[in-house]
Structures are given as C-alpha cells and as structure tokens.
Amino acid sequence: MNRLAILCVDDEQHILDSLKIELERVLDRTYAIAIELAQGGEEALEVLEELEEDEYEVALVISDYVMPGMKGDELLKRIHAISPKTLKIMLTGQATVEAVGSAVNEAKLYRYISKPWQSEDLSLTVSEALHRYLQEQKLAERHLQLQEVNQALEVANRKQIQLIAQLRDNEHRLQQFLDGVPVGTIVLDNRGMLYALNAKAKELMGKDRVPDVTVTQFPGLYQLYRVNSEELYPSENLPSYRALQGESTRINDLEIRQEDRRIPIEVWGTPIYDTQGNIIYAIAAFQDITERQRAEAERQRLTQELLELNQANERFVPKQFLQLLDKKSIVEVEVGESVQQEMSILFANICHFSTLSENMTLDETFKFINSYLTQMEPAILEHQGFIDKYIGDTIMALFSHSADDAVRAGVDMLQRLAQYNTTRQRRDRLPIQIGIGINTGNLMLGTVGGRSRMDSTVISDAVNLASRMEGLTKTYGVSLLISHETFLRLSDPFEYDFRLVDRVAVKGKSNRVSVFEVFNADPPELRAGKLATKTQFEQALVNYYLQDWTAAAEGFSACLQHNPRDRAAKIYLQRTQKPQSPSPQNESERPWMYPQWQPVIVN
Structure with missing residues (x-):
C-alpha cells in the first residue's frame, strides 16, 4: 500500500x-x-x-x-x-x-x-474519515483473500468431480487410467480381493499391494482409523466394501496412521458393472485432505474476521439506518441512496464541558466522554432510536417511530444521568449536567461520497432546529426542551410534565416556534414546584408577551416564592425589572419593541 x-x-x-x-x-x-x-x-x-x-x-x-x-x-x-x-x-x-x-x-x-x-469537530471528522478509509481498505483485502480461498476450494472440487467421472470408464482402460490419476486409487475384484493400486495409494497407505488380502482385512493391515480415535475403521463401512454391495459412497472421517504421522483422507467408492449389470469391480479413490482442512480452517477464520469487521462497521453505520434504506447489509448500500421521512431529532450536550475537562489530561477526557456516552446510549436504543453521530460530547439521535420515543428517551437519559452522578462523589469528579433538545420534522436520510468512500448523512432544517432547542436549555437553565412540532405529535401530551417556556423566532421562517419544557426527570422537589406553579408561570408568560411588566413580575415572583429553584422564572423576572419602552401600537410591533425582551433568534 x-x-x-x-x-x-x-x-x-x-x-x-x-x-x-x-x-x-x-x-x-x-x-x-x-x-x-x-x-x-x-x-x-x-x-x-x-x-x-x-x-x-x-x-x-x-x-x-x-x-x-x-x-x-x-x-x-x-x-x-x-x-x-x-x-x-x-x-x-x-x-x-x-x-x-x-x-x-x-x-x-x-x-x-x-x-x-471547532477543534473537536475537525478532529472527530478527520479521525473518522481516516479510520473508515483504512477499515475499508482492510475489508477489501480480507474479501480478496476469502475469494482466493473459495476459488481454490472450487478448483479442488472440480478436480474431484472429474476424477469420479474418469473412474467410471470401462474396464479396458482401467490400468491406463490408474497410471495417470493423481489421487490414491485401489481396485477390488468382485470377491473383495485387492486387485490393483496406483503409486499415490502406495505412498498414502505406506505399503505395496499384499496378495490375497480382502477388504475386511484393510483396517488392520493398512492402519485405517476413525479420525481422532483409537478405533479401527469398520471394514463394512469402507466405501470399497460398500461399492461391492452396489453403493456409491463418500467418507471423510478416516485417517491412515504411519509411524510418524496421521493422514486425514477423503474416500469415494464406486461399483463397476459389466454389460449384464453385474458388479465386477469396486474402485476406491482417496486423497490427503490435510491442506484442504487447513484451507477450510483458514476460510472459516477469514469468514469470522469478515463477520467481526461487519459487526464493527455496524458501530459506525447503525442497522436502523440500513433498515430505513431497506438494506440488509452495508454491502448493499450505494452512494446517493436516500429516503425522505418524518423523524424526531434529539441533541444532547454536556453543560460546561470545558470547565469539567480543563483539569483533565487528554486520556482522562476521552475516558470521561466514553464513560458518559456508555451511560446514555442504552436510553436511546431502548426507545427505538439510534445514534446518528457523536460530535465531541454531543449526541445526535434519530427516532423514526414516534415523537413519544424521543421524549421518553430524553427523560430516561436524564434519569440515568442522575443515577450516574451518584457514582461521581469524589472531589475531582463534579456532577454532570446536560441539555437535551428535540424537534420533529421531515428530513432526507441517505449516503454521500464516492465509489470507494461514502458516509451516512441527514439533511433538513429540522435537524438545525433540534440543535438550537438544545442550545436554548442553557438560556433558560432547564434540562429538556421540545419544539411545538414535537409537542403536537405526542400521542398524549399530558403523559408528561410540561410547560410553555417561550416562543422564539427562527431565522428564515415567518412563524415563531413554541418551546416547551419537559421536566419529568427534575429532582422531586423542583418537579413538584413546577407542577404547582405551571398555570401561574404560563399566565405570567402571557403577560410578559403583552408587555404588562407589572403583572408578569408579580406572576414570576409568586412562582419563585413557591419554587425558589425555578431558574426560568428567575430569568424572566430579571427581564421584567429592566427599564420599559413605550407600549407597541399593534401586535406585529409588540415582540420587538423592547430589546431586553427580544427572544432568541434560531439560525
């Protein structure tokens, strides 16, 4: 190479x-x-x-x-x-x-x-590209080796078939045939007496023809044993014996033992008839299959390696991705294949990751990320989702069945994180907080690349909005936000603890996006406080939109008196206490009149 x-x-x-x-x-x-x-x-x-x-x-x-x-x-x-x-x-x-x-x-x-x-994005992209490039080269080399082994076995099988056909030639050409056959060959007459054997048979059996020897004496005379046992091979099961009974058989569980070696052989037995249909000879052909067994073992080894490589490849190309493209194997996937489908997209990111990792070595950082991702992965898989990619400490996952799967996965991730944090009690292991954003919409899922290198990808504005939902968790100090597109597709929204948090303008879109917090996984006291003040919070939010600062401030203050840890209420209360601008003249002006009030613009 x-x-x-x-x-x-x-x-x-x-x-x-x-x-x-x-x-x-x-x-x-x-x-x-x-x-x-x-x-x-x-x-x-x-x-x-x-x-x-x-x-x-x-x-x-x-x-x-x-x-x-x-x-x-x-x-x-x-x-x-x-x-x-x-x-x-x-x-x-x-x-x-x-x-x-x-x-x-x-x-x-x-x-x-x-x-x-971003350094992490560039590092991950380049490392993944080079790793897959080298993996595909290795896979191609292994595939070529496997083809060569199979071709060798096919050639050997064709030779065997040709030999069997030649062995059925008429009696008059028997001696000429035996001289040219490259495998061991013996001929018995109709009495079971050894009539002839060729040079290869003498080599394998270790003896020349002994006069007046019958087939029943072969096992003891020529040391014919069952493979891997101390049992002499039963003479009545030898293909030469069975050929005299009119049977054409093949065995491969016999070995010839010489002083310093054991030779595994495969034997074919065939009866020879005269013109009246009487058996006049039995021919047995046999060959040393040591090399074939080695080739078979090598083929099995290469097959296992190929299987392991395919299994390893599934860790880079999820099987759910293949199923969405209606493919059984990565081998069937072609560049440019795609499918359009409505899916829910989940982004999860570790909050303050730089702070957590600043006192870690690179090796410790990788171990930390992998430990965290190992905890999060099952929550996605168990709710019928799959991980599309890792971007540093960020997880991007897709859910094709329902929006409920995505929301339940997000709640499960937060609950698993809470349990995981109980194991991080050392001083140098700070608790982890994550933000999760979910959006639902149509997207194109498919492959891009060239003839020798391709990758899976997802293209849609819905993906960008899901990423921005995750980013807004930091703005409002919450753990899980979903868009109204996801909210409207929930089978039963009241299965979840939720509340409206904001309506944000999306860059390039005329309609605003409603953002809902799902707080099922919050600590019990905080969760109970949010449930108790849900109506009060949302009414204060309406007053905030109407720029009734006094009523909004009173509402958010009341929420905080009941639930002091409500960070979203605290943020909105701080905004209402800034100097106020004149009231807008119409509804279209209202959201943008007051700079401190202006919602986040989602790219």
Missing part, C-alpha cells in the same frame, strides 16, 4: 499553518500521514501530481471555498476527476447552499465544516 497524505488548500497561509497544527495533533499518535499545503487551486493540483509521482496516496483533501482564481468547489471537482478515491472536505464559512450541493453531487463531497472550525 502506498504512503498516505492529506492535502490542505487555502489562500491564507496562517490558516494553512493553523490547520496543519490541528491535523498534526490529531494524527500524532494514530496515523503516519504526510500533511501537504497549497495556496490556491492551481498549486493544489501541482502538489497532487507531485504526490502521486512520489507514490503517495492522497487520502483526504481539505479545501477552502472562496479563493482567488479557482474556487473550492471547482477544485474538488477536478480532484475527484483525477483521484476519485480521495475524500473531500470543504472548510469555509462563505459557501452557498448551491456550491455545497454542487460539491456533494459532482465532487462527491465527504463533509462540510464551517469556518472558523
């Missing part, structure tokens, strides 16, 4: 330098890969040509979009035409949807990362 390289392209040298430092940190302990830089598209094509001449295999190209001369999407298209196996990542903050779509379709773009990039 050729040496591997990564090519980074940008028109600003300081960005290239930063990108190289990031990549060297990611690749330092795991991959031995060269990192090459190019300022602009033309230089990138020259570097690509030089790398190929030096027998480097360019595994990954990371390119900016806006560059003088040749833009990033055009460069990636040209690179795809030259090296279709190379994975491509567009790294920019200015690419249009059309440019990204063109790069996905024509350049087989692997991933799009916004600039400035």
Whole structure:
C-alpha cells in the first residue's frame, strides 16, 4: 500500500499553518500521514501530481471555498476527476447552499465544516474519515483473500468431480487410467480381493499391494482409523466394501496412521458393472485432505474476521439506518441512496464541558466522554432510536417511530444521568449536567461520497432546529426542551410534565416556534414546584408577551416564592425589572419593541 497524505488548500497561509497544527495533533499518535499545503487551486493540483509521482496516496483533501482564481468547489471537482478515491472536505464559512450541493453531487463531497472550525469537530471528522478509509481498505483485502480461498476450494472440487467421472470408464482402460490419476486409487475384484493400486495409494497407505488380502482385512493391515480415535475403521463401512454391495459412497472421517504421522483422507467408492449389470469391480479413490482442512480452517477464520469487521462497521453505520434504506447489509448500500421521512431529532450536550475537562489530561477526557456516552446510549436504543453521530460530547439521535420515543428517551437519559452522578462523589469528579433538545420534522436520510468512500448523512432544517432547542436549555437553565412540532405529535401530551417556556423566532421562517419544557426527570422537589406553579408561570408568560411588566413580575415572583429553584422564572423576572419602552401600537410591533425582551433568534 502506498504512503498516505492529506492535502490542505487555502489562500491564507496562517490558516494553512493553523490547520496543519490541528491535523498534526490529531494524527500524532494514530496515523503516519504526510500533511501537504497549497495556496490556491492551481498549486493544489501541482502538489497532487507531485504526490502521486512520489507514490503517495492522497487520502483526504481539505479545501477552502472562496479563493482567488479557482474556487473550492471547482477544485474538488477536478480532484475527484483525477483521484476519485480521495475524500473531500470543504472548510469555509462563505459557501452557498448551491456550491455545497454542487460539491456533494459532482465532487462527491465527504463533509462540510464551517469556518472558523471547532477543534473537536475537525478532529472527530478527520479521525473518522481516516479510520473508515483504512477499515475499508482492510475489508477489501480480507474479501480478496476469502475469494482466493473459495476459488481454490472450487478448483479442488472440480478436480474431484472429474476424477469420479474418469473412474467410471470401462474396464479396458482401467490400468491406463490408474497410471495417470493423481489421487490414491485401489481396485477390488468382485470377491473383495485387492486387485490393483496406483503409486499415490502406495505412498498414502505406506505399503505395496499384499496378495490375497480382502477388504475386511484393510483396517488392520493398512492402519485405517476413525479420525481422532483409537478405533479401527469398520471394514463394512469402507466405501470399497460398500461399492461391492452396489453403493456409491463418500467418507471423510478416516485417517491412515504411519509411524510418524496421521493422514486425514477423503474416500469415494464406486461399483463397476459389466454389460449384464453385474458388479465386477469396486474402485476406491482417496486423497490427503490435510491442506484442504487447513484451507477450510483458514476460510472459516477469514469468514469470522469478515463477520467481526461487519459487526464493527455496524458501530459506525447503525442497522436502523440500513433498515430505513431497506438494506440488509452495508454491502448493499450505494452512494446517493436516500429516503425522505418524518423523524424526531434529539441533541444532547454536556453543560460546561470545558470547565469539567480543563483539569483533565487528554486520556482522562476521552475516558470521561466514553464513560458518559456508555451511560446514555442504552436510553436511546431502548426507545427505538439510534445514534446518528457523536460530535465531541454531543449526541445526535434519530427516532423514526414516534415523537413519544424521543421524549421518553430524553427523560430516561436524564434519569440515568442522575443515577450516574451518584457514582461521581469524589472531589475531582463534579456532577454532570446536560441539555437535551428535540424537534420533529421531515428530513432526507441517505449516503454521500464516492465509489470507494461514502458516509451516512441527514439533511433538513429540522435537524438545525433540534440543535438550537438544545442550545436554548442553557438560556433558560432547564434540562429538556421540545419544539411545538414535537409537542403536537405526542400521542398524549399530558403523559408528561410540561410547560410553555417561550416562543422564539427562527431565522428564515415567518412563524415563531413554541418551546416547551419537559421536566419529568427534575429532582422531586423542583418537579413538584413546577407542577404547582405551571398555570401561574404560563399566565405570567402571557403577560410578559403583552408587555404588562407589572403583572408578569408579580406572576414570576409568586412562582419563585413557591419554587425558589425555578431558574426560568428567575430569568424572566430579571427581564421584567429592566427599564420599559413605550407600549407597541399593534401586535406585529409588540415582540420587538423592547430589546431586553427580544427572544432568541434560531439560525
């Protein structure tokens, strides 16, 4: 296999330098890969040509979009035409949807990362891309080895069939046939006496033909045993004996024992008839199957490795994803296959992760994240969801059956987290808090990539809104928020403890999105307080929307008197106590007149 390289392209040298430092940190302990830089598209094509001449295999190209001369999407298209196996990542903050779509379709773009990039996002994306690239190379090599073993077995089987057909030739050509047969062959007359045997038979049996020996004496004379036992093989079960009874048989549980070795053999027995239908001979052909057994063991080993690789691959491509595409195996999936479906999207993120990890080593940070994710994963799987991807400490999960599955999974995650926090009682192990956001809507789920490398992806505005729901948990100091799209699809909303928290404007949308808090997993005292003040809180929220600051402040104050730990009520009370602006003239103006009151704009 050729040496591997990564090519980074940008028109600003300081960005290239930063990108190289990031990549060297990611690749330092795991991959031995060269990192090459190019300022602009033309230089990138020259570097690509030089790398190929030096027998480097360019595994990954990371390119900016806006560059003088040749833009990033055009460069990636040209690179795809030259090296279709190379994975491509567009790294920019200015690419249009059309440019990204063109790069996905024509350049087989692997991933799009916004600039400035997040280190964890870049690290995870590059590591995942290289890991899958190498895994697919290994899988292809194993598959080729398995094909070669199967071909060898097929060739051996064809030879055996040809030999059996040859053994049925007429009596007049028997001696000529025996001289040319490459397997051991013996001939018995109709009395069961050894009539002839060829050189290969002498070699395997360790003796020449002994006169006046019958088939019943074979096991003791030629040391014929059942495999892995001390029992002489019963003469009446030998294919040569059964051939004299008119049977054509095959056995593979017999071994010949010589002084220093045991030879496992396979034996075929066939009767030979005269023109009147009388048995006049019995022919037995046998061969040493030591190598075949080794080949079979190797085939089983390779098959097991292939199975393990497929099972490992399921950890990167969930089986639920394959089921949604109506596929039984990852082998059946082609690039560009997709399905449109309404699904619920869940995002979960650790609050204050930087604070938690600042006193950890990198190794401790990875162990911490994996320990946390191990606790969260079952809650998603047990509610018919699957994890689409991990983004650092963030989980993105999809639920195709119902919105209830997603909400129940979110509640379950918070309950499991509370139990998990009871094990983190040491001073250096602070309790974990997470924020969960859920939205429901139509999305496109499918594959993108090239002929040798592809990835699963989800495309929809609904995904972005779910991510923003998670972000709003920090704004209101709550653990679980759902959009009204999810709320309306619940089979029985009153199965849950919920309350309206806000209505937010979504960038690019004319209608606002109602945001509901689900607080089933809150500590008992806090949960009881929110249930007791639910009506009072929502009425205060209505007054807040109407800019009746006094009534709103009284309502939120009353909530806090009953439930002092209600952070959302505390936030709204603080907003009502800012200097007030004149009342709006009409309903359309009202939400935007007061800057301190202005809701979050969701991108």
